[in-house]
Amino acid sequence: MSALSQVGFEDRMATVEFRVAPDAHIVVDGDQCRGCTTRECVTACPAHLFVPTADGGILFNYEECFECGTCYMVCNRAGAISWRYPEGGCGVVFRRG
Template identity: 35%
Template sequence: MNVNVEEKLFQNRYKVDHGRPHISIINPAVCSAECKTQQCTQVCPANCYKAEGNGSVSLITDGCLECGTCRIICDDFRNVDWDYPRGGYGILFKFG
């Protein structure tokens, strides 16, 4: 089964803080060279992390649901710098 999570995220309301992502990968070389499993690319519920063809991991936080999964499952390398967006920015749940 194929699921397009972008279609789901399209239903959500966001106020994106352009140019100020609230999450970043601390050292991209760790993802490509040391992390064999790259679980963030599978488990992030908004599919913000993508496994690129060259073995690296890219991150775009625009669709982030601010759950915290990526930070906690990166417990082998602690390679995710995770903060909340600035006040008022990020996901704005309509129903919660």
């Protein structure tokens, strides 16, 4: 087994740092999400940043986003997610463990 494969998820996460930008780089349009029954974003986001609310909406927090783009790719409603990379120097930083 290689050294890389022995690194667990928690160990890997310990090497991740988030430099939070003042403005969200991903904006979720709650009106578009209301009535979405499939909610691909909830299961697809590796950071679990999409949380369904009891009233049929979606709660989203951009601060610990890995910038993988998966939510944008899997969302089934045009315009529900506005996605861009965070402004210079902000966002996720993967440090060598």
